[in-house]
Amino acid sequence: MTAWQLHIHIQILLSLGRSPIVGFSFRKSELTNVHAMPKNCLVGQVTEQDLADTYNPPFKSCVEDGGASGIMCSYNRVNGVPTCADHNLLSKTARGDWSFNGYITSDCDAVAIIHDVQGYAKAPEDAVADVLKAGMDVNCGGYIQTHGVSAYQQGKITGEDIDRALRNLFAIRMRLGLFNGNPKYNRYGNIRADQVCKKEHQDLALQAAQDGIVLLKNDAGALPLSKSKVSSVAVIGPNGNNASLLLGNYFGPPCISVTPFQALQGYVKDATFVQGCNAAVCNVSNIGEAVHAASSADYVVLFMGLDQNQEREEVDRLELGLPGMQESLVNKVADAAKKPVILVLLCGGPVDVTFAKNNPKIGAIVWAGYPGQAGGIAIA
Template identity: 35%
Template sequence: MIKLCGLILFAVCFDLISRQPQALGGMSVRSPWQDVSLPIERRVLALVSNMTVEEKISQLSSSSAAIDHLDIPAFNWWTECLHGMWMPWDNAKAATFFPQPIGLAATWDTEFVGGIASIISEEMRAINNEQYSKDKTYRGLNCFGPNINIFRDPRWGRGSETYGEDPHLTSRMGVAFVKGLQSEDPAYIKVGATCKHFAAYSLENSDGYSRLSFNASVSQRDAVDTYLPAFEACVTEGHAQSVMCSYNAVNGVPTCASRDLLQKHLRQDWTFPGMVVSDCGSVEGVSQNHKFAKSLAEGAADTLKAGTDMSCADYSYLKDSLKEGLVGHIDIDMALIRVLTQRFKLGMFDPPELQPWSSIPMDVVGSQHHVEVAEEAVRRGSVLLKNKKTSIHHGAPKTLPLDASKLKKVSVLGPFAHSPEMLLGNYYGTPAGHVTTPFEAVKAYLGDKAEVSLHLGTRVTGYAPISEDAINACREVDVCIFFVGSSMIKTHEQAGPADMYTMWSGTTEGEGFDRSHIKLPGSQEEIIKAAAVNTDTPIVVVLVHGGPLDVSWMHKSDRIGAIMSAWYPGQGAAGIADLLFGKVSPSGKLPITFYYNNYTEIQSMSNMDMRSWPGRTYRYLQEPEIYPFSHGLSYTAFEYRSLGLRKDANALGDPNAFIARVEVHNTGDVEAAEVVHLFVAPSPVLLGAAAGNALPQKTLKGFARIVVKPGQHQAVELPLASKDFQFASSEHAFGDSRGLQVVAGDWLVQVGSEEISCSVSAVKPLQVISRLVTATQRLNSN
């Protein structure tokens, strides 16, 4: 087969070289690969045929060298765009930063999130255009994102980079983000998207393991039901240009050297045509960390032959691999073809005037519109966790929203109240423009109507100032608003009594940092308790965080009026004030479960099994939680009525194709958005018959975000099909030829507070292809 590929490559290239290059617009074209009249495939082959082996290998590292005599410009592939553009090698380039992905997932709005990705890629193109106009080089046209790993354990330090704990939600958000980045132009891609980290990556430094050498033991069931679906959707629906393999091993094989992952699943089963790039240093890690290979040359050969086309950062070891006969020229050529194909699709070998984004100006970067979208993301994604009445009397208002007209004095406290950098999460560079803090947002909203004072109260970690500071701040004011949470930045703070000097790291979660517990770090809860016990002032708590926090004391306390999760809001913190004062109603829903801290004491983080007691995520959890997945309160009241299920007449040949229809009534007096969730759950009989907790207790299969005015309702329709009742049929390590089966029997369809049963028929196992769920919405009046 390799010899045949080599002969075909030679024949095609010989044909190209013998052709006369076509001119473009009267301009001469020096080389066949610059001939825009040819298909990209033929142009790529022509270029490869003119390169020496040293030149070829130089293009397989993330910092690709220029080859002047072939008109190949230098290009650094490493640009991050998790929630805004960041070039780690050029931090001076500014961009707009949106909430962390966990906060975007909480919007449950795929169209909106796709729009944010489009804004990010617009800014990336603008920065590239400016650079190209100066020196004809390219930058910022490839993105190492989105992160579509599953947030399986609440301690994971990088959970905030993901779209939460559910495979369906993660798939939908990942596809939307990829399409927003890349655009859907027929000839070019706007920015290349890289879905990462493939696969089963969700541990940094726990249980004595490092992410650089951790071996994730993954069963067939968990691979197919949990760890792989988002990646499949990313490449089969989103058509991502590249996939990043991860640091860890899976079942004994480093992912970047795994033929099972990269060849069987990715290229064979999912027909992925794009390139695979390693996480930075993972190629070296095959030999140095996993000890899977004996040398760097052998490790590079293992990864290349498995299907890793590019190394972040260095693939020069392939020169030795080639000399030692560990790889052949055709292995290098096939990887290079995939790498160069993406560069051609980005337009790097074509005149700028042919590309639809070559005229985007720099003034879009950090524009008012982009910052307003960041603020809207906070309004849509912040989750109201608790909102109690201000008194026991009938008709008493709830704590939120705050009535600005009645406020004269407001105290804003906490380490996140006025620290711009701590709001940005991680993977950020220089923000374009001002980063509004919560204190500034509250002060700007109230204007001259109220006196707003700022108090630190405590730091994120380390020694807390005397609680009396918080007590005094909350005396003789109308409301105390605490901004507390967990930090992703590496700050150092001096703290402690006069006779003690201590340096404290501010990082409590992040890349390389798993949490040992999920309580509020440091003394943050202590100062809230002090204010609650020693004053009678209403208290509102806003959480700034990525992973779940055990806020059970605040949830149960009658002294804490409201709790809201604002995640890491990026440059959108002004949206928090709009929610606190009722300009808009909260509508975010949790994309994760809020566990009690004792979960961290009974569950090993290195255990990748989703089902073993006490279970992982809402799908398998067998212990109580503080707030469940999909929880989120509103300033209005919604009622779900008339849930019905009918056969889908358009889905011929599928006996399990249904349309679920429900009416969502706004029975309150505030216009608000609501997220409608569709879950399927096996009946008690079916669940009891499944050995080893094989089936999830329930699993998300559809959702729709709607806006309903007071006194009105909307009918929402969500589809179901056989694939929504399909689960892994084997416990064996994945690679097992036995795959999925439709689980026949009685199932429950749950939408909001409504539930209806349906009977699922056995059908032939289906190919695992995620499906985009759309909602048909009809506006009706009462």
């Protein structure tokens, strides 16, 4: 399934004239005290058979079937070797066995940690030599720029190591047509900033948000709500009126900014919003106000979940439950509501909502992820 999904994604990027990249990251380790371990120090212990049968196939499919032209090696080590310094992985397997014809980059600062954090290399110059000789072509960060000259002067890397990396890098740029004269005559050379928010693009954002929503529970046809039968609605929860939360991480300026509460106001005139918690962390709550709003409305929609303080790059969670007092807020609001409530989860990673599944006063559960600029409209 992973291989199939990645294959489709790569084909879409290729159709747009892009250079798709996949990332090598194998993480299979003992979980004892893993919460106290820096994630860039993880050492996965994986047998050759497990690599061949379980871990490699999705990446192999990306290269052989999907035509990926870029590979990114990650921070962690596999069987003691940093992935960016693993000649067997990058050169023998990817370039040799899979006939990979592209460039290999590190994740950002993945070269630096080989010496500075992991202690795998004895000196910065050794780290530079390890990755270049393993088959990596470029590093995200300034480590090779800082230590590459001294590595060459000390004889730890050769001119051929450098030339090989440059050949791989410039070959990709040539294949992309970046040297074919004036850039404005290239495929995307005439795209202006004012074209980004064209109606067709905003329609696509809405469709993507709608298609990404998953209905996890719908007892007794709790959803969809009938516009003609809903005279009042209480929107409750820290994620109900936050437009930036819908965008998740790594996003550009949105063309529109509509929260779920604002979108629901377009359908129900008597709509009330109560945050209930200070934020997704929910360590300060106003459950009393939320309970009052729930008891006064015909319907209640709860917007709970996570935000970038719980999950993003460099941030991991130690548990799968909803943060802070969110579960308590949901249960007390459900008890006070006139009808079974609707629970909408805005989050990227998994959350354990078994309590909501088993609660008959929670009629429906919807997972919406971080649905983007049109997410509020899509949910409504």
